[in-house]
Amino acid sequence: MSELFAENMSILQRRWPALAAQLAALPEAGVDAELVEGQQSTLRIDGIQLSSRHDRLAEAQVQADSVAQSAAVVHLYGTALGEVIPLLLARPALQQLHVHLLNEALFALLLRLLPMPWLAAPQLHLQLAAQSKEIQLPFLALPAELQLASETNARIRDRLVAEIHLPFVNRRFSADDPQRQARLADNRSGYAADTDVRALDGRHAGAELLLLAPGPTLSRHYDRLRQIQCQAGRPVLLCVDTAYLPLRRAGIRPDYVVSIDYYIHPGILPGDDSHETALIYFPMIDPQVIQGWQGPRFAACSASPQYAALQSTVSRGMLFSRGSVLHPAVDLAVRMGARRITFLGTDFAFINHETHAGWPAGLLTPSDMPTDWVVNGHGQRVSTLLNFRSYLCDLERFIECHPEVAFFNGCRDGARIDGAEYDEHWCQGEGHE
Incomplete structure (x- = not known):
């Protein structure tokens, strides 16, 4: 077990022991990841790029801005490489940030690759998306992970996509x-x-x-x-x-x-x-x-x-x-x-x-x-x-x-x-x- 994985898992085991056990049981080679280089770097999973390879922080800021600054509770579906999470946690009005994992094998891989100090933030709550039967508002869904959702979390993925598309669908019925x-x-x-x-x-x-x-x-x-x-x-x-x-x-x-x-x-x-x-x-x-x-x-x-x-x-x-x-x-x-x-x-x-x-x-x-x-x-x-x-x-x-x-x-x-x-x-x- 790498030092980085052990550090991340120790936080998970303390705060969400059942989820930690589930993630630890997944095979280490469960996701085929490819490094993509640009002005910065990111990961490509099954042909889907997790984030920008040029300016990940600017992209994360655009995503975070889609949810009102005044929101006391925010639901984030997917983590990508994690840039959007510190931006949301830094908001003065935020009291709770619920992070819903859409692909458990992908997150297990990221635990081995990335430092995640935000896991210890008291405002943060972590769970599989499938633990909820319905999507929660207000939400932010990361596009790459909507494409990479696992079978376990597919039902919530479908509801997220339907909700995102609804304004465009309604235009047909003006x-x-x-x-x-x-x-x-x-x-x-x-x-x-x-x-x-x-x-x-x-x-x-x-x-x-x-x-x-x-x-x-x-x-x-x-x-x-x-x-x-x-x-x-x-x-x-x-x-x-x-x-x-x-x-x-x-x-x-x-x-x-x-x-x-x-x-x-x-x-x-x-x-x-x-x-x-x-x-x-x-x-x-x-x-x-x-x-x-x-x-x-x-x-x-x-x-x-x-x-x-x-x-x-x-x-x-x-x-x-x-x-x-x-x-x-x-x-x-x-x-x-x-x-x-x-x-x-x-x-x-x-x-x-x-x-x-x-x-x-x-x-x-x-x-x-x-x-x-x-x-x-x-x-x-x-x-x-x-x-x-x-x-x-x-x-x-x-x-x-x-x-x-x-x-x-x-x-x-x-x-x-x-x-x-x-x-x-x-x-x-x-x-x-």
Whole structure:
């Protein structure tokens, strides 16, 4: 054991003994680091540079300045080479600095390479990011470590990235967007005439419900779903719009379909022979979908500012929505009274290079294999998109707010969903299309 590592570990063992033991148990060669030289030096880990190689302190100052000087408590996610920590500790207003480690193996390496006198600062609190279920505000997240987060801390990493991206995502849903306002105007009369979604509240009190999303693994369940739909006392079948056509082609008629997106058109959600399925929609979808639907129609919206003016004159029930149609679908299921909800096809990931069951590659999402990842039910990394990770985070938050409902996941090959246990009945035979 090097003198530097022993010195750092002695502080850790005194202040955070459990964390110290966990870090000491990690293999010394657990991270492949490369020295990068410039006007200064830094480390490169898996192709990711931890900090500037020209002026680390100036970079750290920019990062520290993103949090108000008046903040009494600050949460720092990642340490990089540690320059930002003394800058925060030096602030007169700071009372607590919570440092959340995003990669435990990386930090164990840094303990061997860097002096860390700041570990002894009384204001500093150190823990793995995964020890908290939710991100804490105000926070500062170091970009390199968001890329290097370990599987253990991936869930917090995903929530940090979603929070950072939120202001940019919200620009897509501006209340001033002329195209979207024109769409609302086109749908206004039909929206006002259709039944309020609140009429469905409690309709299936105590029921079991299968929520069908279009992830690649949905196709594994077609045979069983065809059998179920013919049974008496069967679960309610509720699907999202992009799962509807693949299900119909497989001979399955959902009881309900939910659609919210501006880009949904009759080619994705056709109204032909839809008389046995109820449509729950936001007034942003293509008017031809609404007008061509033969089954019951229920009007809904979300709390998005783009619906505020319409909602002030045509009040309709609001469903939870944070970007994915899966969100209002699961909210609808809960409002209808379902007490056991099983997710099928909610993969949030690329499975066998596919993102959606029943649709050509690249039609609904980019077909290029992404570099982002989530952890699946086998503890493995699976490729995904940033927006999929964000949708998953908000689904998990919704689940956490509804302890009265039992949530289940019907497939381990897609992303793990915190709060949804695996249903072995549906998980049987995984790995077979």
